[in-house]
Amino acid sequence: MLDSIPTPDGADRPLILFANDDGIDARGLHALVAAFDGMGDLVVVAPFEEQSAVGHSITIRDPMRVHTWPFEGASGPVWARAVTGTPADCVKIACQRLLPRHPDLVMSGINHGPNTAVNVIYSGTVSAATEACILGIPSIAVSHAEWRPTDFTAAGHAARRLGERVLADGLPDGILLNVNVPGGAPEDIAGTRITRQARARWNEAFEERRDPTDRPYYWLGGEFVDLDEGTDTDLQAIRDGYVSVTPLQIDLTAHQHLSRFADWV
Template identity: 40%
Template sequence: MKFLISNDDGYFSPGIRTLAETLARHGEVFVVAPERDRSGASNSLTLDRPLTVRQAANGFHYVNGTPTDCVHLAVTGLLDFRPDMIFSGINHGPNMGDDTIYSGTVAAATEGFLLGIPSIALSLAGYSGQHFTTAAHVVEQLLKRYRQQPLTRPVLLNVNVPDIPINELQSMQVTRLGRRHHAEPVIKAKNPRGETIYWVGPVGSAQDAGPGTDFAAIAGKHVSVTPLMLDLTAYGQLDGITTWLHP
């Protein structure tokens, strides 16, 4: 198999190195990732300037753009083959609930999905970053399942793995996205010139973390696997908006 790997933490992150080493045992690996941390970049494409692609000493390629740029460039011009699968990660920190809207990790996988390739976003759901090998174990489980029964059409999966030792890991659960409270207030500070600057505040606590959500799965030491879709149409409002426009 041939794999394209990207992320939003940058080509130098321990997560992408672990992911590349894991997938290299199962096929051909090509890494195209941002040159720096682009967490929170979401699905943005760079359209106001040209992009450059360079190769690091370890063979990874890096781009002065977003995670979406990386996958788009790789699939539409950089690679001389079409990947069988795209993996984005392993992200340092969770991407659950509303996080998926902002996540560059999920965005890289989303771009692959839009280009017709089965894509998986993978995150280590903890901030200590101690157990990337646990996430690597999950990658191999997913890959084994895919080889046993290939999916009949491209899918976009958002996978979160508890940051715990492998022997504490429970089963995989198919989940839905939970919801968070509103984010915490911005943090004000002063720069050396005395100007007021603002840091975006931390994410809020989980509001909807009930049974079946990604939050609940992680809390129970399970792997959360959430299939995502991109149709943003509010089908339940079509009739109401039609009546509003044409009373």
């Protein structure tokens, strides 16, 4: 394992930070790092344990541990740390404590499962990219839009292509990209669409079970419902076999509705 970053203080190679929410040993993260082979100094700061659905959680009531971690990239060992925290924690501690300078790009993923529509709000994968955006660093969240992905090749290709574009052109202030890639081989991908989040909802069923002492407990389950008939959504792009690229904003203010409330003061 690598104990120090190859070119700690600059050089003209981009420094690219990788994070995720499935944990540092997840196949999707390894596929993402491999896809960026040769593009610069690649570093990994990812959760020690799986952190799906943590949303933009951060750890303020407990301390965190940072473990040096063996991580094999396509061309050899990659500098990597496993953090006992959330995806947002990983990006915070990487950028503000562990790395010698701010990364030029933060890539989060490849998530095992879609982060489309309302799932963006629950997503730990997106939150790592959101945290980078808050810190002023261009970032992309990448998800494989199948629940049990087998082949990350197409998602890796899309991630690299978009990562190169972001390194070249940057992103507007306060904007990150949320990318979802359909299943199948790279040659099966129909193309790329710029999309918006679909309106959707989970119809949750909380299943009640009984423990051995007959006391109830509840498991969250449910059914995902697409409420949107638009053809320009992330969900429709995936259904049509396209890579979905949704620009997201970190400003949650409903600017278009501010005037509606003028007489509420």
